Amino acid sequence: MLKKWYIICLIFLFIPIISIFLKIFYFDYEISDVIPDKGYKLVLEIISHTDSPKSINISTFAPINNLKQRVLQEEGFSDAFNFRLQKEDNNRVMSWTADRIIGENKMRYTVKLKARAIKYVFLPDTPIDANYPPIMNKYLESSEMIQTRSEAIQKKAQKLTKNKHTLYDKIKAIHNFVIKKIKYVNFSGGLDAESTLQILEASCNGKSRLYVAMVRGLGVPARLVGGIILNRSPKKVTHQWVEIYLQGNWVPFCPTNNYFAELPNRYITLYYGDQVLFKYKSKIQLDYSYSFEKITIPKTGLSNKFKDLPINIFAIMENFEKFNISLNIFIYLLMLPLAAVILVILRNVFGLETFGTFLPILIASVLGGTGVTLGILLFFAIIFLVYLGNLLLSKLEILYHPKMAILLSLVIAVMITVFYFGLLGKNYDVISLVFFPVAIMAITINRVTIIMEEDGVKRLFVMTFNTILVILISYYFINSIFLQLMMLSFPELISFFIGLNILIGRWSGFRLTEFIRFRGFFMRQQYDR
Structure with a gap:
């Protein structure tokens, strides 16, 4: 049996080594080929308001194609207005027009563009x-x-x-x-x-x-x-x-x-000349805002260049873009096996116990949307709310599942309240907390409640610290540009991680935390010898 697992482990470890060797020396594969371009998704939102029926024509400028930037995909939308995009001199002018319109109406323009310094x-x-x-x-x-x-x-x-x-x-x-x-x-x-x-x-x-x-x-x-x-x-x-x-x-x-x-690269050109950003003749109230997010754009044409590869990662990347799916999702999927290995090492070798097996990785993966500081604060706030909720509900002697439903409702109500006041105060950092998935909150509530009931408050604080530590370590591994490039270049490294997990899974020695805990016993035993 020993030889069997040993051979399986070696197979998983050597598959990526052989594949990487063939890519570099047989297919002329270079890491620079897989490095995606960085771009932006820019959104312009316009709100107009009229107290009486009016014919409205609102025009502004769309990003220009030049040596510094290139428009990849764009779309204008409004329920009440007709959208038009045309070229005027050296500029690209977009306009929204409507006849006999009243009240508040919204317009939206979305563009994906590649920009460089x-x-x-x-x-x-x-x-x-x-x-x-x-x-x-x-x-x-x-x-x-x-x-x-x-x-x-x-x-x-x-x-x-x-x-x-x-x-x-x-x-x-x-x-x-x-x-x-x-x-x-x-x-x-x-x-x-x-x-x-x-x-x-x-x-x-x-x-x-x-x-x-x-x-x-x-x-x-x-x-x-x-x-x-x-x-x-x-x-x-x-x-x-x-x-x-x-x-x-x-x-x-x-x-x-x-x-x-x-x-x-963050300078985006909208127009040339001494222009007014918005033009409209009717007396209307107009409000607007630009928002953006950084996106990853795969290089084109590489799927054909490397069509003979057994695993053509470039074809997968191009299809993500084709179906308007963010390449960041694909990158995060590739990074999860690496994050899982880090988690296994921290748990099985170092002995850091956390809430749930993969909960720290799930939380680390959403910190890009909330921000590290706010995301960790929210996680800690959820634990504190569940702790207080359990103290109060324990006196009512409520069954387990209704208690979980009440705690989830409590956390959601607090989040909606925070979100509401963030909107009122235009605190967009607080608003970003909406990225924190409900599923993660539900798992956290469940694990915290079980630990409180079975192991007590002291154990809860220790595991909270351990979980936050593992979240931060996982986050920085998942978001490492170097590691992302390695996983994009050589996705077969997933096989290496499987082999590494087999090795760690066969580990039967003491964990680091256990060794520290019982170091006095080990020292006495060595002294007796």
């Missing part, structure tokens, strides 16, 4: 092009809000660029002036370039307009760019920055957040 090498000897194509003339002109020919702006630009002999040094001088000398103030309305220079403070709009006016004064085309920075969700604040035409490329500069010839 971009950085240009701005060489110090870059010359000013003397022969720009005619299409660039409009980016050299003065306008009502960008007063390129303003005497004050021209004098200031000349002073800043005096003794600067290269285009790089001139633009750098203007950039540093707008960054350091124009104080950022969150104005509700936008300032023009001349006013910004006069009062030396502005929002991103005023800073960018002054920047563009000064650069155009050098004889270099420049334009405003509007968009959104995906740094927190949801948000209503959009952003403006600058692009300068250099050596045949529109090069980005942000005079608000000090990006020089570069932008991070």
Whole structure:
């Protein structure tokens, strides 16, 4: 019997080793092939309200396709409005129209896009092009809000660029002036370039307009760019920055957040030019918000490249995307066998007892939605509520199953209350607790009650600490980028984990916690020998 389990274990351990060897040396397999792209799912929600019947036309901008970002999938929806998306100049304009509409109505636009950071090498000897194509003339002109020919702006630009002999040094001088000398103030309305220079403070709009006016004064085309920075969700604040035409490329500069010839991937372009974000003629009340989440996007075309592989992971990934299923779900599924091995080691080797066998892994898998701190606090709060509930209900001598139903109802009622006050206070961190599945709460309530009745309160506190520790360890293993890439590249590692579990399953020695507990006995026994 010993030889039989030993052989089975070796088979499971060596299958992935052989498979990985063949992939690398026979199929020219590289880990870089499997690394998915990072993207965003961006949602714009608009609410309009009218007290009397009106014909309404609301328009705004959809994300643009350019070198920095690419729209993969998009959809506009409303029960009451007709949705339309069309190209106007260099922008993509979406509009919602309806006739004789009254009351509150909702519109929604959802887009999946791939975005990347971009950085240009701005060489110090870059010359000013003397022969720009005619299409660039409009980016050299003065306008009502960008007063390129303003005497004050021209004098200031000349002073800043005096003794600067290269285009790089001139633009750098203007950039540093707008960054350091124009104080950022969150104005509700936008300032023009001349006013910004006069009062030396502005929002991103005023800073960018002054920047563009000064650069155009050098004889270099420049334009405003509007968009959104995906740094927190949801948000209503959009952003403006600058692009300068250099050596045949529109090069980005942000005079608000000090990006020089570069932008991070969280900058999403919505429009070019000095635009108003929303346009509508009727007198209506309009509210809007942007929300987003990070998504994983599989690379395309790799399923054919590796079609001869016994397990074509790329075909599976592409089908997830095809059926509009988040690739993150597939990644989490691959990570669960690894998390299970970690749990087995912590329980069987270290001797950490937890609530349920796989409950810590289930909780760890949802912490990405709630956040680590809030998720752990919620888990602890559930245990505390169940503890108090059991103390109160024990006096009523209620049967087990009705008691479970009452405790579950109590926890749900408290969560709904917290969720409600989170909505009122617009505390979106608290609102994210809705990601905590009811099934996990039910299992937790069941296990806590059994431990309280059979082992007492002291045992409950010890197991609570152990469970939280295992949850945190599992969470960081599940969310390790390196380990996720290894599992995506070599899913056959699941076989290795099965073999490892067989080895641990045959373990008959003391656990670490048992050794610590009985260390005095072991030391006396060794001394007697």
